[in-house]
Amino acid sequence: MCAGLAALVGPPSLAGVCYGTWWSGRTTTAKSLHITPPAWWNPLSAGAGAGALVGSYKIQNWLVIRHFDQGGRLSLNFEKGAQSLGEPLKIQTWKDFYRATGPPVFARTCCFIASCFMAGAAQSLSE
Numbered sequence: 001m002c003a004g005l006a007a008l009v010g011p012p013s014l015a016g017v018c019y020g021t022w023w024s025g026r027t028t029t030a031k032s033l034h035i036t037p038p039a040w041w042n043p044l045s046a047g048a049g050a051g052a053l054v055g056s057y058k059i060q061n062w063l064v065i066r067h068f069d070q071g072g073r074l075s076l077n078f079e080k081g082a083q084s085l086g087e088p089l090k091i092q093t094w095k096d097f098y099r100a101t102g103p104p105v106f107a108r109t110c111c112f113i114a115s116c117f118m119a120g121a122a123q124s125l126s127e
Contacts, residue, residue, distance in 0.1 A: 014109065014112075014113075017113055018112065018113060018116040019116075021113050021114075021116040021117045021120070022049075022116040022117065022119055022120040023120060024117060024120065025116070025117035025118060025119065025120025025121040025123075025124075026040075026120035026121065026123050026124050027120075027124075028120075028121070029120070029121040029124035029125060030124040033124070033125075035124065037123065037124045038123065038124070038126060040123065042126075044126050045123040045124075045126040046123070047126075048122045048123055048125070048126035049119040049120065049122050049123040049126075050119070051122070052115075052118045052119045052121070052122030052123075053115050053116065053118065053119035054115075056114070056115040056118040056119070057111060057112060057115040060111040060114065060115065061111065064107060064111055065104070065107050065108055065111060067107075068102075068103045068104045068106075068107040069104055
């Protein structure tokens with residue numbers, strides 16, 4: 001049930017959080033520099049935002065996420081966690097879901113959200 005609920009609610013929630021974070025990065029940068037942010041459909045600003053999104057995620061992947069992947073400093077022992085769940089990954093609580101998916105998913109989600117902020121900031125600076 002927990003995994004199904006997360007699969008159903010997770011992607012739309014992430015999309016909403018990413019949009020809000022992108023908008024926040026865009027408006028925060030524009031306000032701090034006392035400029036009017038360019039239209040989001042402007043090809044130059046859209047390209048700058050997309051480049052910042054990909055670039056900042058790749059940098060965070062190299063700096064942060066690798067520590068959460070298997071063998072990293074902050075990784076959980078996946079085999080031990082999977083065996084403790086019993087039957088083939090019998091997930092009944094959110095704690096079990098977190099042990100099965102673990103910190104790598106959390107790290108990737110947080111890094112993607114931070115990249116959305118950077119994309120919004122880059123769009124404001126592209127004018």
